[in-house]
Amino acid sequence: MDAICEKIRSEILNISHKSGHGHIPTSFSIVEMLVAVYQTMNHDPKRPNMPDRDLFVLSKGHASLGFYCSLAAHGYFNFEDVYAFGAFDSNFGCHPDRTKVPGAEASTGSLGHGIGLAVGMALGARIGNSGKKRQVYTLIGDGESNEGSVWEAIMVATNLKLDNFTVLYDNNNSQGRCLPIPNPAERFAAFGCQAIEVDGHDLAAVKRALTVSTDRPRVVVCNTVKGYGCKTLSDNVYEWHRRAPKPDELNMLLGELHAGNV
Amino acid sequence: MRATFRNTVTELAGQDDKVVVVLGDISVYMFKDYWERHPDRFYNMGICENTLISVGAGLGSQGYRTFVHTICPFLTDRSIEQIKLDMCYNNFPGNIVTCGATFDYAWDGATHHAYTDLAVLRMLPGMEVIQCGSKKEVDALLRSQYNNDHQTYFRLSDHPHTIDTNLEFGKGTVLKNEGSPVTIMTAGPILTNVMEAVRDLPVNLVYFHTLKPIDKDLIRQFRDTEILVVHDAYGLYEAISEVPALRMHYHGLPDAFCGWYGTVHDIRKRIGLDPAGIRAAAMALIQDRSQAA
Incomplete structure (x- = not known):
């Protein structure tokens, strides 16, 4: 595991423990995806409103803790700032508020919304612009993709041939229990996207996928494991879906993380 | 429109x-x-x-x-x-x-x-x-x-009225002010029917195009009158009620799906939002007010 990803996961555990909040397994599954985006996109953490920046929208807003820790790891603020996660009057809620979190381009939480917003942002970057366009990235979940609005947005994006629009699909099989989406790469390709399937925990592979040239919307299907990094989490995703670790559990999970016991 | x-x-x-x-x-x-x-x-x-x-x-x-x-x-x-x-x-x-x-x-x-x-x-x-x-x-x-x-x-509606109103956002219009103890308040295209219904009646008539923010100052000017809210869509009645302690009367949509086909005029007639139905509601309020006095 890359050092930055291990650091982010350890802070997710620490902050969840301190705050009593957090969807840890789903935050763990997207860490490499987030790091890949922030190591690829044009952004400046010291100028989060830089006019020509690329944009990232976390559509699966319940993974906010992973998002905040990734922003902190890339210099938007300190990890300590996030210790008030979910607390009254905190800037860091259990779902992101764009007006409170530097680097958050959209307030999300109800599933199936961020992707449509991101399509609008990508379209806006194209209007009146024949030159280099800003890139717009959004991260959606497989559970979120039960929502019809996800597929509406994909249809619109492909019809508009938005070549500056990238979806990172967290294929962590969270809907295996309910309404699974088999062969997602085939589905996105059938909708007209450039679909690339990678190991979502291989940071280099995700970054390579984000830079493959395309003339259409790009979907990077990232095969991931909920709770990746701690075997206790990945073996017990339902129990840990929304739960904060107690002191002894924190030490156990940090031990697993640092031992590389994924 | x-x-x-x-x-x-x-x-x-x-x-x-x-x-x-x-x-x-x-x-x-x-x-x-x-x-x-x-x-x-x-x-x-x-x-x-x-x-x-x-x-x-x-x-x-x-x-x-x-x-x-x-x-x-x-x-x-x-x-x-x-x-x-x-x-x-x-x-x-x-x-x-x-x-x-x-x-x-x-x-x-x-x-x-x-x-x-x-x-x-x-x-x-x-x-x-x-x-x-x-x-x-x-x-x-x-x-x-x-x-x-x-x-x-x-x-927007396919049936606009053609009456001149205050075109400023957030402002209502007093179309009739007779110092009457009864005021009709309405909004949108149905003003055509309302005006036809009450043109010659001794009532005040206040009109809104902006439902949010509603023109509370204008409403307060008529707070001491009986207010008949004539509407063909939910929203106006609730907006007017932002001003507390009004004596409001409801004349609008029934709690029903009005799936009778035909035209807007057919449906309005059945639910009393044609000129005759609105006039009857206004006259009933005028009469109640007279008896109370």
Whole structure:
């Protein structure tokens, strides 16, 4: 595991423990995806409103803790700032508020919304612009993709041939229990996207996928494991879906993380 | 009203390169001239109302002044969460313009009726709600509100009134002030029927096109009268009741799907919103008031 990803996961555990909040397994599954985006996109953490920046929208807003820790790891603020996660009057809620979190381009939480917003942002970057366009990235979940609005947005994006629009699909099989989406790469390709399937925990592979040239919307299907990094989490995703670790559990999970016991 | 909407927005787009039109496969050929002039700011996006709103909000986030337009119940009922979250909660500005007010598509049945849009959208933080009644109101209010930092709802109808009103956003109009103990308050296109019903009756008549913010100062001027609220869509009655301790009387939609087909006039007649029904309600209130006195 890359050092930055291990650091982010350890802070997710620490902050969840301190705050009593957090969807840890789903935050763990997207860490490499987030790091890949922030190591690829044009952004400046010291100028989060830089006019020509690329944009990232976390559509699966319940993974906010992973998002905040990734922003902190890339210099938007300190990890300590996030210790008030979910607390009254905190800037860091259990779902992101764009007006409170530097680097958050959209307030999300109800599933199936961020992707449509991101399509609008990508379209806006194209209007009146024949030159280099800003890139717009959004991260959606497989559970979120039960929502019809996800597929509406994909249809619109492909019809508009938005070549500056990238979806990172967290294929962590969270809907295996309910309404699974088999062969997602085939589905996105059938909708007209450039679909690339990678190991979502291989940071280099995700970054390579984000830079493959395309003339259409790009979907990077990232095969991931909920709770990746701690075997206790990945073996017990339902129990840990929304739960904060107690002191002894924190030490156990940090031990697993640092031992590389994924 | 739709032609006025088209004309005004086409003119605005010629002056403001941030104007973008997003259609849900309605009014497309009406916008042919706009489309030819501004092809990169015109999108007939598809029959996908949720995404129309989300994409419109995304465009708003990038500084565009978007007009999202399609049929009223489909856009407002189906996409209420997108309006609430993607536009209002995110505070991305934009304009929603609908056609098919209340019973405009009477013959299509209740799937095409719009009962709740004004009332529901009025409750969303930041939202401006306009029930356009005349073509002049459409033109004036589009111009004054399209490029502010709010989310603005414009409700168009195929049956506008032709009465001159105050065209200022947020302001109502006193159309009759007879010092009467009975005041009729109404909004939008049904003013045609209301005016016909009460023109020669001893009542005051107050009209609104803006339901949010409602003109409370104007309402307070009539707080000591019996107020009969005549409406063909939920929202006005609730807006007026923001002023406390009024003596309000309801004359509007029944708690029923009015799926009797025919025309808007047929349905209005059945539920007492034709001129005769409105006149009867006004006269009954006048009579009650006389007996009480």
